Amino acid sequence: MARVSGKEVTTGKLAKRAESTQLLAGVKVVEFSWVATGPLTGKYLADCGAEVIKIEGRTRPDGHRTARPTFPLVRDIKGDISKLNYGKFNLYNTSKMSLCLNLTRPKAKEIAKKLIAQADVVLDNMSAGALDRMGLGYEELKKVKPDIIQLGSSLQGRDGPAAKARGGGKDLVALSGFTNIAGWPDRKPAELGFYTDYIGPHYNAVAIAAALVYRWRTGKGMFIDMSQCEAGLQFMAPTLLDYAVNGRIANRMGNRSTYAVPHAAYHCRGDDRWCAIAVATDEEWQSFVKVIGQPAWTQDTRFSTFLERKKNEEELDKLVEAWTVNRSAEEVMAMMQAAGVPAGVVTTGEDLVDRDPQLSQERYFRVLDHPEGGSYLVHTSPFVPSKSYDEVRRASLLGEHNEYVLKERLGLSDEEIAELKSDGAVE
Amino acid sequence: MPEKAEGMLSPYRVLDLADETGLLCGKILGDLGADVIKIEKPGGDPARRLGPFYHDDPDPEKSLFWFAYNTNKRGITLNIETADGREIFKRLVKTADFVIETFPPGYLNKLGLGYSALEKLNSKIILVSITPFGQSGPWKNYKAPELVAWALSGQMYTWGDADRPPVHISHHSQSHLHAGADAAVGAIMALFHRETTGVGQQINATVRWSAIRAAGDGSAPLWYAGKINEQRGGGSTVRENPGIRLREVWPCKDGFVLAVLGSTSQGRFFGPDFVEWMKSEGMADNFLTGLDWGKFDMRTITQETVDRIEEQVAGFYLKHTKAELYNWSVKHDQQLNPVNTAKDVLESDQLAARNFWVKLDHPELGTSITYPGASVKTTEAPIRICRRAPLIGEHNQEIYGGELGISKEELSILKQTGII
Numbered sequence: 001m002a003r004v005s006g007k008e009v010t011t012g013k014l015a016k017r018a019e020s021t022q023l024l025a026g027v028k029v030v031e032f033s034w035v036a037t038g039p040l041t042g043k044y045l046a047d048c049g050a051e052v053i054k055i056e057g058r059t060r061p062d063g064h065r066t067a068r069p070t071f072p073l074v075r076d077i078k079g080d081i082s083k084l085n086y087g088k089f090n091l092y093n094t095s096k097m098s099l100c101l102n103l104t105r106p107k108a109k110e111i112a113k114k115l116i117a118q119a120d121v122v123l124d125n126m127s128a129g130a131l132d133r134m135g136l137g138y139e140e141l142k143k144v145k146p147d148i149i150q151l152g153s154s155l156q157g158r159d160g161p162a163a164k165a166r167g168g169g170k171d172l173v174a175l176s177g178f179t180n181i182a183g184w185p186d187r188k189p190a191e192l193g194f195y196t197d198y199i200g201p202h203y204n205a206v207a208i209a210a211a212l213v214y215r216w217r218t219g220k221g222m223f224i225d226m227s228q229c230e231a232g233l234q235f236m237a238p239t240l241l242d243y244a245v246n247g248r249i250a251n252r253m254g255n256r257s258t259y260a261v262p263h264a265a266y267h268c269r270g271d272d273r274w275c276a277i278a279v280a281t282d283e284e285w286q287s288f289v290k291v292i293g294q295p296a297w298t299q300d301t302r303f304s305t306f307l308e309r310k311k312n313e314e315e316l317d318k319l320v321e322a323w324t325v326n327r328s329a330e331e332v333m334a335m336m337q338a339a340g341v342p343a344g345v346v347t348t349g350e351d352l353v354d355r356d357p358q359l360s361q362e363r364y365f366r367v368l369d370h371p372e373g374g375s376y377l378v379h380t381s382p383f384v385p386s387k388s389y390d391e392v393r394r395a396s397l398l399g400e401h402n403e404y405v406l407k408e409r410l411g412l413s414d415e416e417i418a419e420l421k422s423d424g425a426v427e
Numbered sequence: 428m429p430e431k432a433e434g435m436l437s438p439y440r441v442l443d444l445a446d447e448t449g450l451l452c453g454k455i456l457g458d459l460g461a462d463v464i465k466i467e468k469p470g471g472d473p474a475r476r477l478g479p480f481y482h483d484d485p486d487p488e489k490s491l492f493w494f495a496y497n498t499n500k501r502g503i504t505l506n507i508e509t510a511d512g513r514e515i516f517k518r519l520v521k522t523a524d525f526v527i528e529t530f531p532p533g534y535l536n537k538l539g540l541g542y543s544a545l546e547k548l549n550s551k552i553i554l555v556s557i558t559p560f561g562q563s564g565p566w567k568n569y570k571a572p573e574l575v576a577w578a579l580s581g582q583m584y585t586w587g588d589a590d591r592p593p594v595h596i597s598h599h600s601q602s603h604l605h606a607g608a609d610a611a612v613g614a615i616m617a618l619f620h621r622e623t624t625g626v627g628q629q630i631n632a633t634v635r636w637s638a639i640r641a642a643g644d645g646s647a648p649l650w651y652a653g654k655i656n657e658q659r660g661g662g663s664t665v666r667e668n669p670g671i672r673l674r675e676v677w678p679c680k681d682g683f684v685l686a687v688l689g690s691t692s693q694g695r696f697f698g699p700d701f702v703e704w705m706k707s708e709g710m711a712d713n714f715l716t717g718l719d720w721g722k723f724d725m726r727t728i729t730q731e732t733v734d735r736i737e738e739q740v741a742g743f744y745l746k747h748t749k750a751e752l753y754n755w756s757v758k759h760d761q762q763l764n765p766v767n768t769a770k771d772v773l774e775s776d777q778l779a780a781r782n783f784w785v786k787l788d789h790p791e792l793g794t795s796i797t798y799p800g801a802s803v804k805t806t807e808a809p810i811r812i813c814r815r816a817p818l819i820g821e822h823n824q825e826i827y828g829g830e831l832g833i834s835k836e837e838l839s840i841l842k843q844t845g846i847i
Contacts, residue, residue, distance in 0.1 A: 349650030383613035
């Protein structure tokens with residue numbers, strides 16, 4: 001047990017309810033993935049009960065095992081790469097097993113194929129076509145498992161002039177158009193990190209789950225070609241239609257909205273503390289006015305109608321901020337929401353972990369024990385099934401399940417395993 | 428309207444009661460082939476008031492937001508707050524596999540349409556509920572429109588300039604789309620579970636959880652692990668050279684590009700070839716042309732050197748268009764990408780080559796409109812977006828009359844009494 005927000009939090013197993021099984025219990029997945037989109041797709045499946053075996057190589061492990069230690073989880077790895085388990089890797093790879101193979105060795109490919117012959121789903125997000133070049137493409141895998149569901153998650157798809165273009169999550173945020181509509185109209189766009197890396201996995205998980213249903217109905221597998229750009233564009237649709245029919249190019253609006261005012265993050269008491277307030281309807285405006293004590297300016301004709309408030313928004317924002325700045329962000333949020341006015345603290349990680357009255361009553365964050373990094377905090381599935389459960393287990397060390405997979409799943413003997421190790425196929 | 432082709436979820440029916448918070452969930456199921464019936468209040472769903480609008484005409488039949496997230500759905504009107512409306516809804520529940528709803532916690536229970544009631548009508552039903560903060564807890568009745576949801580996600584705090592307030596992504600709601608997509612993941616997994624075990628259930632999704640998950644870098648894990656709050660202000664860092672801050676988004680002649688200074692071996696946008704290009708246009712000073720490429724190493728570079736390089740590169744970018752810079756980077760296998768506008772996206776060669784866009788007929792507008800196409804391409808039962816969003820009550824006759832056998836006279840009465 002560990003503590004979050006002063007409450008005990010389960011660190012591993014949840015008591016199994018007699019009538020329940022996990023949503024994807026019995027589904028077997030082989031994952032060749034790295035960094036974010038692929039691993040997060042596998043996390044969706046693994047946290048919901050699929051058995052996910054993640055195959056990595058010692059010379060080329062998941063990049064997030066060796067990435068900059070954003071999260072100071074690992075104290076001292078003493079040069080042992082198998083213990084390199086930095087934060088993002090551990091966040092994005094919960095509940096999976098780890099098998100370490102050198103896929104340049106023919107015997108390693110044989111092992112992978114044997115596992116795939118027992119599997120339902122194969123998942124990768126290496127550069128488009130990389131698995132085909134390794135002899136693990138869909139046409140090959142269909143020979144060992146005719147109804148396999150294989151998903152290739154790539155930046156811009158498997159074909160077309162940009163199929164091989166260099167890039168990563170940040171590039172796709174710019175390419176898909178998000179960057180251009182984020183930030184202040186008088187400044188360059190805001191940087192949104194790897195935003196589309198967190199859209200792609202939705203569509204990957206949707207496609208895999210739907211393909212499992214389809215295979216259950218028809219017995220047919222399929223190949224799924226996911227372009228992270230095209231998945232991302234699903235979240236840009238209204239602005240794309242706006243250009244297609246009206247010729248309008250959507251641009252940055254800061255925190256302003258066409259159908260709400262006041263609509264901004266307001267400075268509150270304390271250093272860099274903010275509360276977002278979003279007033280859309282007349283009813284919300286009337287409640288808002290009451291919450292701030294009906295100061296005289298609220299009766300001014302410049303603020304009496306929506307159109308007037310919109311016209312005088314800059315001045316209105318200053319007046320609102322003059323009220324918020326003397327109060328804590330939490331107090332502003334509580335007063336507004338109690339009166340039916342949408343408002344929310346601009347939360348930091350500290351707010352979420354140490355003082356969030358809603359999250360502390362939920363099981364969204366779990367604290368897991370890690371043999372190398374002490375305990376760490378992860379998020380679980382973003383939905384709660386009423387008759388199933390999710391179970392989030394810590395991410396695995398590199399090759400942690402070599403023996404289990406080779407012995408229990410493939411039935412290999414100690415001698416055979418030793419041979420594979422000396423061959424270099426198993427690392 | 429063209430008929431829908433066989434899709435992965437073709438045999439399944441969805442009753443979609445969602446507002447703008449959850450419209451994407453039904454669209455995802457519909458695009459996969461499910462028969463999605465969008466149920467609106469008589470007069471139309473409030474989400475029809477969300478812009479932008481077709482030819483800027485704010486008409487409930489012309490909301491582009493509505494168009495975007497209701498493709499492949501049929502539409503009926505029904506007031507489930509009336510006894511007759513509830514009876515009709517219950518008849519439909521018996522034919523359905525999913526119900527999607529975004530009502531406040533407890534609302535459906537009060538109407539006698541909560542999960543336990545629906546389960547009695549149809550034990551296989553999967554009820555998908557999306558709320559701002561969940562069905563219980565101190566914030567369960569709080570509101571979470573887009574700006575508030577992002578504020579509470581831990582992500583917005585890190586977006587924007589250090590000298591300005593935190594900022595979110597402008598225009599339509601992103602957090603609601605994440606919640607709708609997460610709800611769809613849960614819904615389809617629950618369907619798989621149901622088909623393999625016979626058990627239906629309720630899937631509860633929340634806008635806030637989805638927004639936190641979309642903040643994938645994890646402000647909460649970072650705080651838990653190291654008592655660190657990530658700051659806003661943008662820029663990239665160098666793994667082995669902490670403290671170095673690199674620009675990411677740069678103005679250029681016709682907009683912005685995204686590039687991070689780095690050595691050519693990392694595929695980043697810099698190096699002798701690039702300096703040669705700058706020099707050929709008289710835009711590289713002696714410092715740049717004198718760089719010793721054998722010793723150029725981001726692991727040991729100083730911020731002063733970075734600043735000197737970036738200053739000249741910034742000036743060079745301003746003289747060139749997104750296309751010129753991007754084409755050069757592709758040719759030289761380096762990493763620079765345009766900050767695309769909606770126009771650039773619609774005109775993308777890559778998306779055209781992939782046949783991404785689909786045209787849907789809008790006969791009542793006398794036109795067809797270009798829509799974003801399938802989220803994924805598959806070799807079996809492909810996603811086909813073939814039906815524009817329904818008009819208000821467009822399929823009332825088809826479903827109430829044709830399927831439920833309600834007579835014209837009864838339909839007329841139901842309409843006059845505000846039930847449909």
